[in-house]
Amino acid sequence: MATADNAYTLDTVREALVRQEDTIVFALIERAKFPFNSQTYDQKYLEIPGFCGSLIEFVVKDTEIVQAKAGRYENPEENAFFPENLLSSLVPSYPFTKILHPGAASININKSIWKIYFQDLLPLFVSSGDDGNYAQTAASDLSLLQAISKRVHYGKFVAEVKFRESPQDYEPLIHAKDKEGLMKLLTFKSVEEMVKKRVEKKATLFGQEISLNSSDDNNGKQKFDPSVASKLYEKWVIPLTKEVQVEYLLQRLD
Numbered sequence: 001m002a003t004a005d006n007a008y009t010l011d012t013v014r015e016a017l018v019r020q021e022d023t024i025v026f027a028l029i030e031r032a033k034f035p036f037n038s039q040t041y042d043q044k045y046l047e048i049p050g051f052c053g054s055l056i057e058f059v060v061k062d063t064e065i066v067q068a069k070a071g072r073y074e075n076p077e078e079n080a081f082f083p084e085n086l087l088s089s090l091v092p093s094y095p096f097t098k099i100l101h102p103g104a105a106s107i108n109i110n111k112s113i114w115k116i117y118f119q120d121l122l123p124l125f126v127s128s129g130d131d132g133n134y135a136q137t138a139a140s141d142l143s144l145l146q147a148i149s150k151r152v153h154y155g156k157f158v159a160e161v162k163f164r165e166s167p168q169d170y171e172p173l174i175h176a177k178d179k180e181g182l183m184k185l186l187t188f189k190s191v192e193e194m195v196k197k198r199v200e201k202k203a204t205l206f207g208q209e210i211s212l213n214s215s216d217d218n219n220g221k222q223k224f225d226p227s228v229a230s231k232l233y234e235k236w237v238i239p240l241t242k243e244v245q246v247e248y249l250l251q252r253l254d
């Protein structure tokens with residue numbers, strides 16, 4: 001990852017977004033290994049003394065507590081789903097490059113990501129059924145949620161480099177609190193089309209059954225429907241990344 005202030009350019013932040021696609025596509029394929037496993041999300045399934053909620057909430061809240069103590073959220077690229085529960089890092093601090101405006105720390109749209117993930121995304125690509133692997137299911141949900149959250153909140157970095165590259169275009173819109181104007185200025189439709197196509201291609205390649213006998217390759221066996229990946233990006237990942245960019249820019253001059 002970039003370390004010096006000037007290492008962040010539109011090209012380098014886009015490269016980071018491209019690399020994050022791999023993580024998201026793999027995490028989708030990993031979650032698709034398990035059926036829906038509804039007990040993971042059922043509040044009535046658990047009876048843990050001192051805890052009220054579903055297994056997914058239990059796993060995410062407790063994992064975030066451990067990861068916060070281990071320093072995960074010291075990195076401005078990371079945002080917790082339950083930030084209200086966290087204690088400070090207990091490990092020596094690392095001098096992460098501070099390129100973001102201080103207001104960036106208050107932007108966290110994980111509550112929306114959480115809602116969309118369980119209501120809209122999971123039912124799209126997970127088969128119905130129950131194989132008892134609830135803890136593993138929750139762990140793979142968390143990996144995917146964290147990958148999506150990191151990608152969406154990376155919009156803060158994208159917005160910062162766009163602002164630095166042409167402050168004269170952004171400043172009047174920020175002063176006027178013109179959300180629509182900002183959205184238009186930061187949008188590159190051709191880039192979005194490329195992203196969606198590439199993500200679908202990655203899902204096709206990463207989800208393929210690989211055989212050592214080359215004549216068996218590409219025999220149509222797929223671990224995952226690749227169109228789900230591009231739909232995820234089109235309907236949620238790209239729009240939410242843009243929402244984060246607008247939120248970030250609105251407070252960029254405060």
Ligand SMILES: O=C(O)C(=O)C[C@]1(C(=O)O)C=C[C@@H](O)C=C1
Pocket residue numbers: 014017158186187188189191192195237238239241242
């Ligand atoms: O690459 C950019 O310029 C971005 O802002 C990222 C992104 C995306 O989420 O993929 C979002 C908005 C643009 O219209 C194009 C792509």
